[in-house]
Amino acid sequence: MTRVGFTVSKRVGKAHTRNRVKRVLREVVRAYLPSIPTGYDIVIISRPSLVGKSSSAVDEVVRRQLTNARLLGRTNSA
Numbered sequence: 001m002t003r004v005g006f007t008v009s010k011r012v013g014k015a016h017t018r019n020r021v022k023r024v025l026r027e028v029v030r031a032y033l034p035s036i037p038t039g040y041d042i043v044i045i046s047r048p049s050l051v052g053k054s055s056s057a058v059d060e061v062v063r064r065q066l067t068n069a070r071l072l073g074r075t076n077s078a
Contacts, residue, residue, distance in 0.1 A: 002036050004029050008046040021046050028059045036071050 006025050008018040025044055036042075044065075050058060066072045 002033065002038050002040045002042065004033075004042045004044065006044050006046065012046055012048050013051055017051055018046075021050050024050075024055055024058050025062070028055065028062045031059075032062065032066060032072065035073075036066065040071065042071070 006022050008021050010018070012018050012021055025046065029042075029044065044062070050061070053061075063072070
């Protein structure tokens with residue numbers, strides 16, 4: 001089982017802004033979970049630059065980071 005954790009610091013904004021960023025990140029990552037090999041613990045650290053970005057822009061950032069970490073495009077054998 002792959003686990004994903006999210007951290008959004010107070011530098012990102014007030015509580016409602018941080019919660020929105022976490023909701024968007026959770027939805028984006030949920031779409032990629034079947035493609036990520038099992039057995040990994042992933043921590044996604046949000047930055048203030050994500051505030052106000054659309055879901056598709058956040059999706060692009062997450063996809064790029066998962067690809068750079070070599071977690072996408074591999075078989076499910078960890």
